[in-house]
Amino acid sequence: MTTYVLRRLLQAVPLLLGITVVSFAILKAIPGGPMAAYEGNPNITDEDIRRLEHALGLDQPVHIQYLSWLTAFLTGDWGYSYSSHRAVLTEIMERFPKTVYLMGTVYVVTLLVAIPIGILTAVRQYSWFDHIVTGTTFAFLSTPTFWLGLLLIIVFGLQLRLLPLGGMATLGTDFDLLDRVRHLILPVATLSLVGIGRYVRFLRASMLETLTQDYLRTARAKGLGERIVVARHALKNASIPLVTVAALDLPELFVGALVTEQIFGWPGMGRLYWDAATRSDYPVIMGFLAVAASLIILANLAADVFYAYLDPRIRYA
């Protein structure tokens, strides 16, 4: 197992390198650039633009720019944002906990709701409960996140005035747990409602599959109660694909749900990226993509390892 993990990690290095090269190439191929921010400023001269381009190293050949970015990046210097001039690492670390806070809650809520529903719909397949719940989760699964978010804002924020429209906390007040929770409700609901359907479907499908397996028949034949059969035997096996999917979703915890953060004004990673992308803030974009890609690679590895751990039939050499 250890050798397997090590080999996978080793393989990740050229993968990441490739990703940074491709990202950088795309960035550089995009017409326009960071200097666009200065248009409209009547006091800026072409000379100013050239001076700034030079100061930011934008007048160098592309491959030199990439190599200097890469060498700096490898030594822990992720560069400075073109627009705020702050260190990229500082910017990312400032947003990181806030995204984890939102997405972590989403993750926990989603799983807490989805697991019991998934089990129940499978155990009571084709009951009215199954139909209603499967139908509902299916409907949410088919709803664009941004539309759901907007509808929730209209109903609960604007019409009923029950919940705040956005942000992490009421500004100008001291820390207040209830206030924090109130701010979490709408964004978490938006993302969870869409996410729950997904997990329910996975769990239901794999539960149904395991419930008909021979060893469960044996267990039942031995006179074990259905409840115990489900809890002890079926669930364990049925959770394998669920764990895999959950692990694959982990990067989202960090990368954030861009659209949702955008709609609810959540100061997380997604908004950082959106702002950087629209400003052609190359160092921030590169830092972000490198982090995101690393996380995805690690999550894939974690999923495979979990899978092997939970399913004794799988062995990695």
Add this chain to the structure above:
Amino acid sequence: MATLRSSQLLAQAVALPATAYRERGQWRMAFERFLEHRLAVAGIVVLALLALLSAFAPLVSPYNPEKTNLLLIFESPSPSHPMGTDSLGRDLATRILYGGRVSLSVGVLAIAVAITLGTLIGGIAGFYGRWIDAVLMRVVDMMLSFPRLFLLILFGVFFKGMTLGVIVIVLGLLSWMPTSRLVRATFLSLKNRDFVEAARSIGARNRDIIARHILPNSLAPIIVAATLGVAGAIITESTLSFLGLGIQPPTPSWGNMLKDATSEMNQAPWTAIFPGLFIFLAVVSINFIGDGLRDALDPRHVTKRI
């Protein structure tokens, strides 16, 4: 994001069992099983209706989708404008029909690109194996390691807002990887099976073996993945358009209609509700169809009541 990826993951999930369909009878049985899935049949009906209405929009609607009328701004729904008018006095229902052309074709075409590319690459990797397989699968790994929406945003900026053709190609280029893995897996599991060996022993060429014997056997999971992929692509297109990076006005798409609507929600809530509703209808129908197809094509999923 969650929704964007869901279809891919569903596709991976259905990919695991690569059931062989060797006889016509099995397709027939699958078709019968599909008909039993009432929601899937309903999905087909709704989707067909949406597609027909969009395709024949000029016959259905007396209005021009791009004709502005500043005297008719934000008319609420009425008999002459069943879904009201938008911020430029255009008939919303008409725009939704025409928008359906864009949104539905983006979904179908993007996935067609993805499936073609995925089948090709997966097939090559699976059939030839060795270093070709290794290289192609590393490419797949790399593509899968990009955060998709984030890359799409970059492309959106790159292409200065996208046209139908560009968005189809970009979405296709970013969506083929699951299919390729799926096809490769089928190839790996089938290429040493008896019937392939038999074909080879009587001197069939590689091309024929792939076309006649292996590909038909991977069709089932591909069909399911493709169907669900279309739903995902429609949502992705609407998300991109919502961010202002998708199809550009005046061409209506359900996504860009919603983008406009966000600032008008209070004055004209119908402009926000109807386009979203149609995205939802299309996606939910397609998802049901995909579900039905999976149950039909992969009998393992049809389980008896306990």
Add this chain to the structure above:
Amino acid sequence: MKRFSIVLASIALVVAACTPTPGGTPASGTPAASEGPTRGGTLIFAMWQEPTTLAPPYLNQTIAGLVSQVAVEGLTRTDTDGKYQPVLAKSVPDINNGGVKLSADGKKMDVTYELLSAVTWSDGHAFTSADVKFTWENRMKDPKVVNRAGYDQIESIDTPNDTNVVMHFKSVYAPYPTLFGALLAKHVAEKEADLSKSDYNQRPLGTGPFKFTEFVAGDHITAERNPNYRDKTKPYLDKIIFKSVPASEVAIAQLKAGEVQGMWNILESQTPDLEKESAIKLVITPSPSVERVEINTAANKDMTDPTSVHPVLGDIAMRKALVWATPKQQLVDKLLFGKAKPGSSGYSQGWAKYTGPPQDSYDPKKANDELDKAGWVKGADGIRSKGGVRASLTITSTTGNKTREQVEQVLSDEYKQIGVELKIQNQPSSVFLSGSWSAGDPRKRGTFDLDMYATSPDIDPHTHIFTRFHSSQIPSAANNGLGNNYTRLRSPDVDKAIDEGGATLDLEKRKAAYNNAVKGINDAYVIIWLYERASIDAFRTNVGGWQGNVWDNITWNSGDWYLKK
């Protein structure tokens, strides 16, 4: 970005002890005499773009200027009439009060500022002439500063004592009072090896009514009462929190819900909705920003030759027809809800304001006749052509701007009525407005037929009108893309008028010259002045003391703001 020059004209400012009463027009929240301002409270102000930096040398966003100026001040500011006012100086030096002295040959000048005494930075450190000199030195040395225009005309600065600054200009630089609109605190800034990377960049020190205590990117910026502010009765508010929200509609929703008490930059299309709210007051202030459609008279081709002729738009009949087929009044009434004025020039405010005849009004019939006469014949599809050239054009603007997209769609529809096809081909502002030859700005490269955007001239319009309409300012490969004459207008009359305007210091003569230039531009039919925009901000009705300012952001008098009890 549209109201850029307002910021620049004023980056610093805010509040002298005496609040001037500017002439009339802009709305104000000054209450009836009986109410009187009250002290205390926190105001939350929504901003739907986010400042990345607040430090004067790096500041390049309207919103950043708006936030920065509650704390950071300069020597002078521009009042709502476009007149300069002293802030940290005792008076604005000019030739009459002896503050400005021309050299014997009339080619150089010295400007002397006398500073207010006993002013301190918000940390209690004394403000002196050394800070002014340091601000200039930083501007000239730091490679990352946004611009040096004007500062590079200063040869040296003397500081004979703590309250006197003598600036030796190497030329006669008329807009000198616009310089030093925001100052750096030497005692803090000089310790930083790279100021741009320091904390100062997000929380600059100032002498204004507030001081920055918190900068949380993506979330909020807090400005608290400056205990060392020179006017002990101000500010009335304890705190202003600038809340970052992702979009203007979100800001509006929060304003309605009372989650915020004020917001910046409301779109015209959003006003009818807000006007219905009794707890919200709109602040509509005229601004120098004018939305325009520029017509490319040279061939639509990368690195276009300035002397080439556009196959369709090279014909003045076609350009006239486009002007006449543009329903400005209707756009203003229906899309801008009457919150703008149909445009007639790019110079709608200040002393140089255009007062000549308005640009031709909407008359599609005349446009059709003109095109018929000029030999543009309608084809089967209703689109005209002449000599095998189809009257098919594209219009380019910024993606994602709803009002612009609406206007484009109306134009496309209107132009179709006169047999001209107009296709929309928008680009993100990072390209379209990059103003950069190398970044491929289509306006610079000449790869457009019609473009649409807004710019604002400074209070002194010379640079603006010169770079945009003088024939020497056509960007081309030959001049490395210098200049902003995007219409590729080459008119000796216009050149002459602009040159005259720049050659004299007599304001009346300059005004007449610029008016002539605009008239020449209008007669060449190379530009459609769509509409003159207003700045629209809003407060909830429990906020008092605010006042709109044509040449400045709404926060210019934040020290006077208060919350009603």
